[in-house]
Structures are given as structure tokens and as C-alpha cells.
Amino acid sequence: MTRIVFLDRDTLPTRPFCFDFPHDYAEYGLTAPDELAARIAGADIVICNKVVFDRAAFAAAPRLKLIALTATGYDNIDLPAAREAGVTVCNVRAYGNESVAEHALMMMLALMRNLPAYMRDVAAGVWQNAPFFCHFGAPVRELHGKTLTLFGRGNIGQTLAGYARAFGMTVLWGERKGAASVREGYTPFGQALAQADVVSLHCPLNAQTRHMIGEAELQMMKAGAVLINVGRGGLADEQAVLAALKYGQLGGAGFDVLGQEPPRNGNPLLARLPNLIVTPHNAWASAEALSRMTDMVEANVRAFVAGTPQNTV
Incomplete structure (x- = not known):
């Protein structure tokens, strides 16, 4: 009987x-480091997301x-140790292209049109007390005719580029820094930075x-x-981004990732701006995307058990 542990x-x-x-x-909701050994001792297959697997x-x-x-x-898995132990590691790929790209597009639209600022003004009663039918506050800009610079030309970047072109944007692919x-x-x-009205980051995090x-x-x-980061926390210096927002160099920033997650010890970008x-x-x-991911994990496990491993890393 194959023993599977999530x-x-x-x-x-x-x-x-x-x-x-x-x-x-x-299955377990979460697994702490001191619980790991007991839970995997008899396992043939382990399903996990962020649990760290080292040699021990x-x-x-x-x-x-x-x-x-x-x-x-798969940076939580010691791959050389896995190979030495004869353990196959597989991941799921491209399940979230549309989800992440749509999120980045949402942030672009909201920030270019200063949606958070206008929501704040309405909540504060500014529109209700306006002298005429509308309230002019922060500048409202269109995506049409603007330039989007993308760093990272993978599936998510390509998907976002398609969305941006549909809005009439010019898309640039930024070369690696220091290339x-x-x-x-x-x-x-x-x-690529100098020409951009919006910069969106979709790179892996490395040195x-x-x-x-x-x-x-x-x-x-x-x-x-506007700066968007839906890639990895650490791609941008968060303190520098906060300063650029406060002093007006950046018109807006949208981040779905931070250097430490969850940010239990605080983070500069938790500021209310x-x-x-x-x-x-x-x-x-x-x-x-969650449904696609589930299907892919099942397919990876089934393929391995059938003797035809797929999506190995």
C-alpha cells in the first residue's frame, strides 16, 4: 500500500x-520543523508546498x-540530497499564468487611475461635500498609449504582455541588469526603465x-x-520604494510579494499611502488556478506511480 502524506x-x-x-x-494543516521526521517516517510519497527538506x-x-x-x-528542497536519496521531486507549472497576470493588470489599472486615493476621498466625505457633480483629486491616467516594461519573459510575463497590448500599450522586454x-x-x-510608464517584475529571486x-x-x-511586483519579494528595495512614493518619484506601487512573508516583523510597504x-x-x-494546481499535483503523482514521472526538477 502506497503511503501518501500531505x-x-x-x-x-x-x-x-x-x-x-x-x-x-x-494530511496535516501545517507541519513545523520538529514535527517533520515523525510525519514522513513511513511515507512513500510526500505532497508539500513550503516545508523544508534538507539532508536530515x-x-x-x-x-x-x-x-x-x-x-x-523548489528552493525549499535540497535537490542534491534528494538525488543521493533516490527521491524524485516534481513541481507544478503554468497553473497560475492568468491569475497572476490579471492581478498585475488590476494593480496597473487601479494605480494609473488612482483608485485607492479616490476610494479614500469618498470614504472621507470629500465627494459628498464637493461644490459640483464630480471630485477632481489625484490624476487619472489611461493605460492606452503608455509603455509597459516587463522584466521576466516567462509564461506570466507573456500573458500580461498580451493583456497590455489589448489595452493599447507598447510592451518592452527589459534586458537583465548588468548584462x-x-x-x-x-x-x-x-x-527599459527610462521609457516605462509601468514597470512589472516577473523574475526569479537570486543573487x-x-x-x-x-x-x-x-x-x-x-x-x-508605476512599479508592480508580483514576482518575488526582494526584487525591489522596499525602503527605497517607500521613499520614492513619499517624495513623488513613483506615481504608484503594487506589491503582492514582500521580502519576508508573512511580514510579522513589519515592512516598509505596510505604510498607508x-x-x-x-x-x-x-x-x-x-x-x-487552485483547481488547475490540484489537477496537476494529482497527475504528477499518478504518472510517478505508473512509472512515467513528469515535471521533475
Whole structure:
């Protein structure tokens, strides 16, 4: 009987899994580090999202054959240790393209039209006390005719580019910061920033991309430009972004990711500013994306059990 253990079910709030082979299944809402060894000791297959698997974890699970991630990222898994232990690791890919791209587009629209500022004004009674039929406050701008610079040309970036073009925007693909040459179809890093009305980040976080947007880069951007980060916390220097918002260099910022999540110790971008939108890392979590992810995890497990592993990392 195949023993399957899901270690952090609460990170995937969707329907139960359905597997068409004999198995024994257990799930836990969350798993703390000191609970891990006992829960995986007899497991053949582990399903997880963010639980960390290091060498000690693999040593505690001698029967383990597969880790099926409910995420695209796999930085929580020590891959060399997994290979040495003979454990296959697979992830899910492209399940959230539309969900994340739509979230970025929503932020772009809201910030270009200064929706948070107008919602604040209405709540404060400014419109109710206006001398005529409408209230003129923060500037309202259209996406049509504006330039969107994207850093990261993966599935989500490509999907957002399609949405932006449908709104009449010009799309630029920004070259990597510090690149020695510029790839065909890309715009040099500094030029891509300088031409943008909106900059949207869709890169992985690594040594090269950490704080790729800092004070110097924000100064390169047009005054009043909008910055969107639905990629990874740490791509932008959050203190520098806050300062740029306060002093008017940035017209708005929309972040779905922060350097530490959840931000229990605070974060500069938790400030209450009318041109700042922060959402709790849920751009990926539309009902449709959750359903697709569940289907993909099931398919990965079934394929492995059938002897044809897929989406391995």
C-alpha cells in the first residue's frame, strides 16, 4: 500500500485529492520543523508546498520515493540530497499564468487611475461635500498609449504582455541588469526603465536579481511611473520604494510579494499611502488556478506511480 502524506494542506484550500491506485493517505494543516521526521517516517510519497527538506529530512524518510510540490518553486528542497536519496521531486507549472497576470493588470489599472486615493476621498466625505457633480483629486491616467516594461519573459510575463497590448500599450522586454550584451527583442536595462510608464517584475529571486530595483533604478524611471511586483519579494528595495512614493518619484506601487512573508516583523510597504497597494501573496490563488494546481499535483503523482514521472526538477 502506497503511503501518501500531505504536510501543509492549509496552503492549498481546494477539493480533496483523488488517486486511482491503492493508497493510504494522511494530511496535516501545517507541519513545523520538529514535527517533520515523525510525519514522513513511513511515507512513500510526500505532497508539500513550503516545508523544508534538507539532508536530515531525507534521512528520516527511508521509504520516500517522491516529493510532489504544490508550487512551481523548489528552493525549499535540497535537490542534491534528494538525488543521493533516490527521491524524485516534481513541481507544478503554468497553473497560475492568468491569475497572476490579471492581478498585475488590476494593480496597473487601479494605480494609473488612482483608485485607492479616490476610494479614500469618498470614504472621507470629500465627494459628498464637493461644490459640483464630480471630485477632481489625484490624476487619472489611461493605460492606452503608455509603455509597459516587463522584466521576466516567462509564461506570466507573456500573458500580461498580451493583456497590455489589448489595452493599447507598447510592451518592452527589459534586458537583465548588468548584462554584457542585449538579446534580440530586448531593451537595455536602463533604457527599459527610462521609457516605462509601468514597470512589472516577473523574475526569479537570486543573487543577480535581488534589489534589481533600488534607489538608483527608481531615479532612472519617469517621475510618476508605476512599479508592480508580483514576482518575488526582494526584487525591489522596499525602503527605497517607500521613499520614492513619499517624495513623488513613483506615481504608484503594487506589491503582492514582500521580502519576508508573512511580514510579522513589519515592512516598509505596510505604510498607508493612497498610491500603494499591497496584497497578501494571493495573486496566484484564483479558484481556477487552485483547481488547475490540484489537477496537476494529482497527475504528477499518478504518472510517478505508473512509472512515467513528469515535471521533475
